[in-house]
Amino acid sequence: MVATVPVNNPIKTLAARLGVGIFKIRGRYAQDGLFTVHSDLFRSDPAFRAAYERGIQASHGVDPAFEWRVHIALWAARTALRVDGDFVECGVNAGFISSAILEKLRWNTVGRRFYLIDTFAGPVLTQYSDREVRSGRLTLARQTLEAGAYVTDMDRIRANFAPWPNAIVVQGAIPEILARTDFDPMRALQRAAAGKLAKQPNLGGAAALCDSLSDVISTRNTRFSLP
Numbered sequence: 001m002v003a004t005v006p007v008n009n010p011i012k013t014l015a016a017r018l019g020v021g022i023f024k025i026r027g028r029y030a031q032d033g034l035f036t037v038h039s040d041l042f043r044s045d046p047a048f049r050a051a052y053e054r055g056i057q058a059s060h061g062v063d064p065a066f067e068w069r070v071h072i073a074l075w076a077a078r079t080a081l082r083v084d085g086d087f088v089e090c091g092v093n094a095g096f097i098s099s100a101i102l103e104k105l106r107w108n109t110v111g112r113r114f115y116l117i118d119t120f121a122g123p124v125l126t127q128y129s130d131r132e133v134r135s136g137r138l139t140l141a142r143q144t145l146e147a148g149a150y151v152t153d154m155d156r157i158r159a160n161f162a163p164w165p166n167a168i169v170v171q172g173a174i175p176e177i178l179a180r181t182d183f184d185p186m187r188a189l190q191r192a193a194a195g196k197l198a199k200q201p202n203l204g205g206a207a208a209l210c211d212s213l214s215d216v217i218s219t220r221n222t223r224f225s226l227p
């Protein structure tokens with residue numbers, strides 16, 4: 001039980017009527033829009049800590065406080081090793097999550113490539129749908145760009161991934177970059193994406209990955225739900 005106040009507490013009763021829940025969050029996982037009463041023991045696992053710290057290193061010391069998200073990404077990556085094929089991340093930025101994965105999976109022992117695709121110039125502002133513009137997402141993207149939240153320093157990016165020769169940085173906009181690249185996973189992605197990408201490169205890219213590359217996909221993009 002996580003309620004901090006007795007069930008009959010009038011404050012809790014009133015809050016519940018207003019649609020508000022009162023929970024004890026001390027000692028519970030409450031980060032990154034996620035609160036849970038379930039075990040977060042993974043946070044004290046040394047292998048997780050090492051992976052997360054590697055993400056912070058990629059981020060030049062910035063901790064976005066999203067451990068559960070990284071935990072899920074690490075699980076998905078580990079699970080993806082059960083099927084053949086290379087890894088692709090669409091949207092890398094500083095490389096927090098991909099670096100954590102590379103660290104946790106000891107990538108130099110894995111014998112696969114990990115393609116890291118990003119404009120390294122932030123989101124492509126012309127790709128926003130009318131609905132996204134209306135909902136303010138374009139404005140938010142502009143503000144985020146102006147705030148310098150996207151890494152554009154390619155030397156920094158390449159230096160971060162240098163310890164893993166099979167981590168291949170690909171600079172370009174999805175979907176266009178998929179047509180210009182000549183490595184196998186990208187050809188597969190491009191084929192599968194042909195009828196789907198349209199104006200939603202993130203959704204199309206994700207769907208294409210589902211279709212063509214692996215049974216497992218991890219996405220942190222909250223702009224859409226996978227079909």
Ligand SMILES: C[S@@+](CC[C@H](N)C(=O)[O-])C[C@H]1O[C@@H](n2cnc3c(N)ncnc32)[C@H](O)[C@@H]1O
Nearest residue numbers: 091092093095096097118119122123124173174
């Ligand atoms: C939320 S960030 C990715 C965060 C990253 N996965 C991490 O571990 O922190 C989204 C990234 O997607 C990239 N991006 C957005 N639209 C893109 C597109 N059409 N093509 C390539 N990259 C894109 C942006 O430049 C940005 O770096």
